[in-house]
């Protein structure tokens with residue numbers, strides 16, 4: 167593993183490293199897809215003890231790729247050690263749902279993982295740490311982690327809705343015959359769950375307002391449910407939850423956070439609410455966001471019609487319920 171690159175190395179900790187998303191993610195981080203070809207990466211993999219051996223196998227394969235950007239790989243079953251010095255924390259490790267389950271069914275099982283990991287990040291992370299929670303229920307797990315890291319600014323904790331965003335772009339491209347790159351200002355609001363609201367009212371397709379291009383009946387009855395239920399459709403088809411597309415979205419999220427959004431466009435990320443758009447302060451909700459100088463900013467001043475408002479409110483109500491449930495379980 168050699169270092170022929172220019173920037174200071176960044177420590178990237180990946181939890182659930184031996185899982186299926188971990189396997190799709192690690193090679194792309196190591197190859198420079200996430201932080202760029204000039205930034206050496208020090209990988210720290212966190213797993214439960216039973217899965218450490220499998221993580222060691224993945225580390226052998228990482229070595230065999232001889233990536234110039236990969237400086238080191240270390241494996242841990244102790245969160246405090248794994249997050250020591252972390253600059254980018256990807257919290258993937260959690261149990262995925264199976265066929266017929268809703269993400270809410272995972273609240274208790276997975277919620278318990280994220281408090282101790284938040285504490286470990288609080289104890290050892292770099293001052294500019296960026297945290298992305300992928301493990302479900304991702305928004306509420308991020309809330310739990312953030313609440314256990316009082317010394318880390320809340321805006322450093324995020325949850326992933328970039329996969330939903332990418333799914334929406336792809337559905338719109340297929341429907342209109344336009345390239346994905348012609349679609350801008352798509353937004354996912356709310357929770358990474360079936361209540362999420364994929365909002366096309368602010369979007370443009372080939373420079374035209376999306377509502378002029380799309381039939382509202384299709385948007386309401388086909389597009390929104392297809393995007394919101396895509397995770398379940400993948401589980402039904404593969405017999406396992408999405409992995410490569412989830413890993414790809416995690417790479418996209420961190421790359422945009424670090425390197426910024428293109429002019430004239432925005433993306434979607436679940437971040438800690440400052441109260442914008444009527445989302446209660448402190449909830450981790452998906453918003454339209456840009457990244458400027460390494461920080462997410464919520465796109466302000468959008469006018470929401472009644473249709474959008476009702477759907478955003480429904481997803482926020484679910485996030486409030488999840489927050490109350492984990493509070494009752496003593497996880498906050």
Ligand code: NAD
Pocket residue numbers: 181182183184185186187188212213214217258259260261262263279299300301302303304326327329330358407408409412
């Ligand atoms: P997986 O079962 O293949 O892998 C999970 C890994 O996490 C396992 O190797 C397990 O040993 C490990 N793990 C469990 N508890 C841990 C802990 N306390 N510390 C460290 N590692 C731990 O699952 P997967 O398919 O890789 O999915 C992981 C999570 O990502 C699931 O919760 C899934 O629902 C979620 N997911 C989220 C999105 C999203 O868009 N936000 C998309 C896809 C999947």
Ligand code: LMR
Pocket residue numbers: 262263269302329396397398400407408
């Ligand atoms: C997804 O959206 O693919 C993941 O969150 C997995 C799931 O449970 O839907």
